[in-house]
Amino acid sequence: MDFNFTEEQDMVRDGLSRLVREQYDWETRRKAIASPSGWRPEIWAQLAELGILGMPFSEADGGFGGGPVDAMVIMEEFGKGLVVEPFLPTVVCAGGFLKHAGTAAQKEEHIGAIVAGSAVFAFAYAEPKGRYDYADLETTAKKDGSGYVLNGHKAVVIGAPWASHLVVTARTGGERRDRSGVSVFVLAKDTPGVTTRDYVTVDGRRASEVYFENVSIPAEALIGAEGEGLALIETVTDEAIAALCAEACGAMKVAHAMTVEYSRQRKQFGVPIGSFQVLQHRMVDMYTAYETAVSLTYLATLRLGADERERKKAVSAAKVGVGQAARLIGQEAVQIHGGNGVTDEYAIGHYFKRLTIFDSEFGNVDHHLKRHVSLA
Amino acid sequence: MNLEFTPEEQAFRDEVRTFIAENYPKHLADAGLREDLPREDFLAWHKILGKKGWSVPAWPTQYGGTGWTPTQRYIWSEENARVNAIMPLPFGVAMVGPVIYTFGNEEQKARHLPGIRSGEVWWCQGYSEPGAGSDLASLKTTAVRDGDHYVINGQKTWTTLAQYADWGFFLCRTDPTAKAQEGISFILVDMKTPGVEVKPIKLLDGGYEVNETWLTDVRVPVENLVGQENKGWTYAKFLLAHERSGIAGVARSKRGIEKLREIAANETAYGEPLIKDFDFARKVSQLEIDLAALEITELRTLAGEQAGKGPGPESSILKIKGTEIQQRLTELTLEAVGTYGAPFHGGVSNDNTNEHPVGPDYAQYAAATYFNMRKTSIYGGSNEIQRNIITKMILGL
Numbered sequence: 001m002d003f004n005f006t007e008e009q010d011m012v013r014d015g016l017s018r019l020v021r022e023q024y025d026w027e028t029r030r031k032a033i034a035s036p037s038g039w040r041p042e043i044w045a046q047l048a049e050l051g052i053l054g055m056p057f058s059e060a061d062g063g064f065g066g067g068p069v070d071a072m073v074i075m076e077e078f079g080k081g082l083v084v085e086p087f088l089p090t091v092v093c094a095g096g097f098l099k100h101a102g103t104a105a106q107k108e109e110h111i112g113a114i115v116a117g118s119a120v121f122a123f124a125y126a127e128p129k130g131r132y133d134y135a136d137l138e139t140t141a142k143k144d145g146s147g148y149v150l151n152g153h154k155a156v157v158i159g160a161p162w163a164s165h166l167v168v169t170a171r172t173g174g175e176r177r178d179r180s181g182v183s184v185f186v187l188a189k190d191t192p193g194v195t196t197r198d199y200v201t202v203d204g205r206r207a208s209e210v211y212f213e214n215v216s217i218p219a220e221a222l223i224g225a226e227g228e229g230l231a232l233i234e235t236v237t238d239e240a241i242a243a244l245c246a247e248a249c250g251a252m253k254v255a256h257a258m259t260v261e262y263s264r265q266r267k268q269f270g271v272p273i274g275s276f277q278v279l280q281h282r283m284v285d286m287y288t289a290y291e292t293a294v295s296l297t298y299l300a301t302l303r304l305g306a307d308e309r310e311r312k313k314a315v316s317a318a319k320v321g322v323g324q325a326a327r328l329i330g331q332e333a334v335q336i337h338g339g340n341g342v343t344d345e346y347a348i349g350h351y352f353k354r355l356t357i358f359d360s361e362f363g364n365v366d367h368h369l370k371r372h373v374s375l376a
Numbered sequence: 377m378n379l380e381f382t383p384e385e386q387a388f389r390d391e392v393r394t395f396i397a398e399n400y401p402k403h404l405a406d407a408g409l410r411e412d413l414p415r416e417d418f419l420a421w422h423k424i425l426g427k428k429g430w431s432v433p434a435w436p437t438q439y440g441g442t443g444w445t446p447t448q449r450y451i452w453s454e455e456n457a458r459v460n461a462i463m464p465l466p467f468g469v470a471m472v473g474p475v476i477y478t479f480g481n482e483e484q485k486a487r488h489l490p491g492i493r494s495g496e497v498w499w500c501q502g503y504s505e506p507g508a509g510s511d512l513a514s515l516k517t518t519a520v521r522d523g524d525h526y527v528i529n530g531q532k533t534w535t536t537l538a539q540y541a542d543w544g545f546f547l548c549r550t551d552p553t554a555k556a557q558e559g560i561s562f563i564l565v566d567m568k569t570p571g572v573e574v575k576p577i578k579l580l581d582g583g584y585e586v587n588e589t590w591l592t593d594v595r596v597p598v599e600n601l602v603g604q605e606n607k608g609w610t611y612a613k614f615l616l617a618h619e620r621s622g623i624a625g626v627a628r629s630k631r632g633i634e635k636l637r638e639i640a641a642n643e644t645a646y647g648e649p650l651i652k653d654f655d656f657a658r659k660v661s662q663l664e665i666d667l668a669a670l671e672i673t674e675l676r677t678l679a680g681e682q683a684g685k686g687p688g689p690e691s692s693i694l695k696i697k698g699t700e701i702q703q704r705l706t707e708l709t710l711e712a713v714g715t716y717g718a719p720f721h722g723g724v725s726n727d728n729t730n731e732h733p734v735g736p737d738y739a740q741y742a743a744a745t746y747f748n749m750r751k752t753s754i755y756g757g758s759n760e761i762q763r764n765i766i767t768k769m770i771l772g773l
Contacts, residue, residue, distance in 0.1 A: 001385075001447055002378050003679040069377045260771050280767040287766060288693050295672035296665070302379045317665040372661040373654065376637070 003298070009073050015050055016074060019043075020081035026347050033084060033204040039162055044085050048117030053091055057099060061111045068239065068301045072246040079250025082354055084205045086122065086159030090114055092243045094121030094167045096236035097184055101224035106186065110165070122163035122189075123240075124154035124210050125233065132363040134169065134233045136177045139212065141170035141185060148172070148185070148222070150193070150215040158361075160208035161198040163189050168212070173227050184229040185221045192216070203354040231308075238315040241362050242300040245322040248358045249297050252290045252326060255333045255351040259283060262337055262348075279336055286332050289325035296321040313375045316368035323358070323365040330355035379675075381447070388448055392455045399424050406460040412583045412722070413462070415498070415540045422464040422495030431493050432469050439477045439485070440493045446678040450627075457627030467536070468492035468499040472545045475562065475611050479603035488543075488564070500567070502532040502546035502589060503612070510761050512547070513556040513609065517591060519548035519563055525595045526550075526563060528571075532589040534755070538574045539587060541567045546591075551606050562608035564600040571595070579751075581744035582722030616757055617691065623756055624698030626671045632705045633664055639712045639738050650712060663704055670697045689769035692762035699752035699759060706746040713739035 005013070023043065032040050047053050055070045057063020071092055078087060091114060098110055113119035130136035139152025150170055160166070167186050174181025189196070193215035196208040224232045260283055263274030273279055300318035303311050330352040334341035337348050359365060381389070401420045407413065425431040433449050435441030444452065456463060473492045476484055491497030508515040517530025528548055538544065544565045551559030565572065571594035576584040603611055637660065640651035650656055677690050710717045716735030722744060733740055753759045767773050 001381060001675060001679065003676050005377065260773065263773065274771075274773045277764075277767075280771070280773055281760070281763045283771055283773070284763040284766045287770065288696060291690075291693055292666075292669035292673055292697065295676060296669045298377070298676075299379070299668060299672050302377060314668075317668050320662070320665050321669050369658055369661055369665075370654075372665065373657045376651075376657065376661060376664075 005069070005073065009070060012052070012055070012070065013073050013077060016052065016077035017080075019046065019050070020077060020083065024081045024083060029082065029084075029204075033200075037162070038200065038206040039085055043083075044117050044120070047085065047087070048115065052087070053117055054115035056091060056095060057111055057115065061099065061107050062115050063111065068242060068304045071239070071243045072297065072301045075243045075246035076250040076253075079247035079252075079354075080254050082204065082251065082350060086120060086162055088240060088243055088247070089123045089159045089163070090119075090121040092240050093123035093236060094165070094186070096239050097167055097186070097223050097232065100235060101184075101232050103220075105220065106223065110186065119165055120159070120163045121165045121167060122157045122160035122208070122210075124157045124160070124166050124168045125237075126155045126157070128153060128155045130155075132367040133177060134237065135179055135182050135230055137169060137171045137182065138176065139168070139170040141172050141183055141217075143172070144216065147216060147218045150185070150187075150212040150217060152212050154210040154212075156201075156207050157196075157210050158201070158205060158207045160189070160196055160210055161206040165189060166194070166210065167223070168210075169229065169233060179230050181227045182229040182233065183226050184223040184232060185217060186223055187215070187217050187221050201357065203357045204350065234312070237362050238300075238311055239304055241315050241319050242297065242304055244358065244361055245293070245297040245300060245318045248322050248326050248355060249290070249294050251351050251354050251358075252286075252293060252329045255329050255348060255355065256283070256286050256290055258348050258351070259286065259333045259336050262340075266338070273336070282332055282336065286329045289328050293322045293325035309375055313372060316363075316372040316375070319363060319368040320365050320372065323368070326355040326358050327365075381451075385447060385451060388444075389451050389455065392452055393458075395428070395430075396455055396459060396461065399428075400459055400461055404462055407462055412585075418462060418465060418537075418540070419495045419498070421462050422469075425464065426494035426496075431464050431495060432473060434470070435473065435477065439473075439489055446681045450675070450678055454627040454630075457631045460628070460631055464495060465498075465537070467501050467541075468497065471501060471615050472499050472543075472564075475545070475602060475615050478614065479562075479611050483599065484564075484602065491542075497542045498537075498540050500535050500538040500541035500544045500589075502535060502544045502565070504534045505531060506533050510758055512612070513560070515547055515549060515560070517546065517548045518552065519546075519550050519561060519596070521550070521598070522595075524598055526598060526601070528563070528565070528591045528594040528596060530591050532591070533577075533586075535574070535587045535589040536585060537587075538567070538589055539576060539584065541574075543567060544572075544589070545602075547608055547612055550608075554606065557609040559606050560608040560612070561605050562602045562611045563596060564602060565591075565594065565596050569594050569596065580747035582720065583744070583748070585748070623691075624670055624674050624694040625702055626667065626674055626698065629667055629698070629701050629705055630671075632702075632709070633660065633667065635738070636660060636705065636709050636712060639709065642736070642738075643712055643714060645714075656708075656712070659708055663701065663708065666697070666704075667701055670694070670701060673697070689765055692757075692765045692769075695756060696753075696759045696762050702752050703749050706742075706749045710742045710746040713742045717743045 051064050052074055054063040055066040059065045095114055098107055125134060127138055141148040141150050166189050169184055171181050172183040193213045195211045198208045201207050263279055264272050266273050296318040300315045303314035333348050334352050340346045341348055404417055422431055430442055432440050433442040433444050433452060437443045476488055505515050519526040519528045544567055546563050546565050547560050548563050549559050550561040571592040573590040575588045577586050577588060579585055641649050643650040645653045674694055716739035719734050721733050721740050
């Protein structure tokens with residue numbers, strides 16, 4: 001058992017922490033997310049330069065040989081600064097699919113571009129009626145000659161407005177919600193027949209509804225075996241959940257610290273409100289929720305390589321526990337900030353928003369409790 | 377970073393598992409949560425461990441500790457929890473023992489530590505008073521110097537299992553003029569001394585686990601003072617921090633969840649095993665998730681200890697979450713047994729027969745245990761006091 005980080009991981013954390021502190025201050029972030037593009041490609045370029053975008057890939061694939069713990073360290077720092085740039089969809093999701101099941105040619109084509117920062121990916125898995133079931137797909141990929149034709153509508157594809165490429169899940173066979181018949185494809189976003197409707201999300205990111213209308217893609221676009229994509233999707237999304245939990249931990253840490261600090265500054269009845277026991281104990285409960293959320297994030301991250309059942313149990317445990325902590329900390333932080341907590345001006349409200357949306361990504365608390373029960 | 381045990385730790389686990397399987401008294405299997413046992417049953421495993429040299433693992437080796445790493449101690453407690461073993465009681469091993477070897481003199485160490493190790497001497501704790509609970513420093517029991525003796529007068533309460541105790545450690549006010557925390561001394565009292573009177577308190581489960589202890593003109597030789605006069609509060613706080621570090625009870629709760637699942641597989645609800653009822657299964661899963669979070673939190677604390685950091689204020693988190701989970705577990709167990717939670721098994725039988733108690737065996741102690749475990753968020757510094765500690769020590773408010 002070892003809870004220490006390597007020297008390299010500490011260096012990555014310090015480097016990112018400095019980047020966020022020096023270049024991702026609140027005003028700069030506010031302007032960037034309100035700008036037409038909504039993100040900062042120059043930050044992306046720096047992440048590439050720092051080696052962050054290549055961290056989780058093996059050296060053979062052109063990366064730096066990191067693993068899930070490295071992704072955790074990175075995502076936690078992003079969470080602290082509410083960084084919107086699409087590390088999760090590009091590196092963890094698309095990167096995960098390529099790493100686990102990509103052909104040599106696919107890796108060659110895409111991983112290098114991800115590491116260099118020249119390709120940005122979005123992961124189009126959710127559908128208007130699919131909720132959190134990755135197999136509940138109306139999007140189809142029909143065999144057409146040697147390739148496929150994609151048709152369908154993907155919902156709330158985070159980062160898609162910034163993406164050059166998409167990873168898409170679609171049904172190549174079987175009935176809706178069957179475990180078999182699900183396949184994963186990678187394609188350029190500018191492939192003819194792909195259209196998007198871009199918008200802003202409540203937590204300051206950008207997303208798209210993505211429509212596929214008779215989109216022809218070659219056989220080489222398929223990642224993994226045809227019809228057997230579900231297990232692969234579960235593997236990659238479990239990795240994404242662990243990383244997302246780390247992001248939430250970073251955001252919770254800051255939200256809690258901001259709240260404690262605010263309670264020290266804010267005076268009512270002639271004294272700092274932090275001197276009131278009724279608020280102190282609520283901040284303690286926030287702290288305890290944060291610490292146990294960190295523990296569950298470690299558990300999920302360190303169990304990603306375990307056998308399937310153990311991995312899924314740990315990941316679902318984390319998504320439940322971190323989801324509950326995120327809800328509690330977000331709501332209590334706003335409450336203790338009083339009226340200021342519900343203004344757009346104060347940062348705390350934006351942490352609250354990010355922590356709120358976190359729950360709905362890759363399955364909410366209810367969904368993962370159900371999965372945990374099914375694995376008992 | 378990893379969660380794996382080393383091959384040495386695995387080998388250690390095998391060794392202690394074998395030892396427990398071969399030596400733990402068969403008639404006490406799964407008795408670990410019961411409080412209504414005779415004295416010799418409480419001590420049986422302690423005495424065996426004393427002979428083996430394993431009764432005080434956490435002590436420094438020069439006083440009989442095993443020298444195990446925090447991880448090995450964790451494995452040890454996990455393996456004992458697998459059979460729900462009755463562990464050595466904390467009053468000697470985890471409370472007064474560490475105070476004596478840390479603050480006591482050589483004579484006190486030589487006199488008292490062997491009996492604690494072997495399980496020959498039973499200790500009880502004289503801290504709380506009727507008027508001094510969470511505000512422990514307001515205690516009123518006095519010890520007045522009279523020649524070579526202290527004369528102690530006052531009343532202690534919640535003295536756990538004092539009915540069996542040979543010795544007690546008492547917090548007494550030795551300087552009535554000093555500020556609350558500063559006039560207190562830590563004194564060892566032979567429970568057979570004239571003037572010591574132990575009166576049982578009946579608890580919700582029908583059992584007699586705690587007592588009122590009255591001290592009337594109890595003459596105690598001055599050599600029974602531990603450390604310095606009027607410095608007892610320091611030792612008392614030291615002891616409470618020690619008490620908290622083992623309080624999470626992760627391994628025992630793990631075993632409890634396993635048993636709960638067994639019960640829920642056996643009980644029927646709506647024509648199916650209760651565990652198939654999603655509403656119930658969901659509560660069990662939630663508990664398991666909370667326990668997993670607590671377990672990793674404890675392991676992180678242990679890792680910190682292994683790296684030389686003592687049990688800090690983080691142990692208050694372990695106390696709060698650990699006791700919440702223990703209570704939730706007994707609550708769900710009582711829910712699981714359904715209507716057979718109602719019969720009272722501790723009292724006089726109305727039918728005057730020697731027949732097997734009504735209902736399934738596993739239902740017998742469900743309500744009593746649930747009632748009994750309400751104590752956990754109250755003792756050892758109530759969970760509200762733990763929140764005060766975190767407020768001060770961690771949040772800095």
